[in-house]
Amino acid sequence: MERYDHKMQRLFLRHILASGAAIEADRTQANYLINVLRMSDGDQVLVFNGKDGEWLARLRVEGRRACTIELVEQVRPQTVPADIHYLFAPLKHARLDYMVQKAVEMGASALRPVMTQHTQASRVNLERMEANVIEAAEQCGIISVPDVLEPRSLKELLSGWQMADPARRLLFCDEAAETSNPLPALARLAEQGPQPYALLIGPEGGFSDEERALLRAQPFVTVIPLGPRILRADTAAVAALAVIQATLGDWGPTV
Known part of the structure; x- marks a missing residue:
């Protein structure tokens, strides 16, 4: 390395x-x-x-x-990052800055704001996001700088998913999942071999019942929990990216 x-x-x-x-x-x-x-x-x-x-x-x-x-x-030489897109419901400024920086440190290859029914912030300053991405990359020795993508509504994102990025599997962090252990679901994905992933973290108020049902109905979605405790959205970002990198990404034993 x-x-x-x-x-x-x-x-x-x-x-x-x-x-x-x-x-x-x-x-x-x-x-x-x-x-x-x-x-x-x-x-x-x-x-x-x-x-x-x-x-x-x-x-x-x-x-x-x-x-x-x-x-x-x-x-x-230029490095190729793990192909993990980080999708998130925007937060207010200070916590959004923190979350963006930590997502970069944890190896996200692209970041996209996703508007949900309970999203706290209605606007996203993409220039500020990009500045935080660059600052985190400069400070942490990162060479591959993640892309900052335009915001999408959740429904728009899901409806165009299979046309825009058909090979990418969406990992939906659901606080209402039937189990608190994400490892079995991630282990099953690991058995299928390398593939591109996206991670979706919801807003502080969680996903609505309608949004949860819509996500669970998609063939490209895998539901994962994040343990037995309720996490703030910025904490959930670090926890989820850590467990995904350890099982599916560049922390894994085959890297």
Whole structure:
């Protein structure tokens, strides 16, 4: 398993990364590197864009407001993440920020807000979500940056599922499941071999009876519980992604 240098500053860039490239930092990044981190001409950083791996780069500082990032060499090749989409009913700002960051840390490959009958927040700031995704990736040595997808209503999502992504199985975390143990259902899926998954976590008020019935009627849905206790939505995200990664994802014994 490739490791990254915990001591070096990491920076996400929206540019193609290739040997010999020299990239002008945008104003916000230049201010952060020069004035916040107090970095100087010749200092080194690690940069990534989610596509071209991780690169060692050298700063060329030009005054207090500008710098160029010169790529030296690739230090880690691009990784392929576990193919797990994280679908969730939006929460209010601070807890949504936390949940997005933890989903990135836990290896989600895409994040999509899903509007349900009991969803607390009616609007989602996708730019803020993307900023939290990038911050989590920078801080945790992640190279593959998850996609931030447009919100969908639950009914819209389900009705278009088999046309949009027919191979992907949806894992529905149901607090009303008949058992409290998710492992048997996940073990049965593991026996079928690798496949793409999506995880659906509901709002604080839970899914309505109508939504629960609709989900359970879909042939591409597997119902899983999350233990004997009621979890807050942001806690449920970490718990569910952990157990899924351990049984179906890149924590498993075959990886």
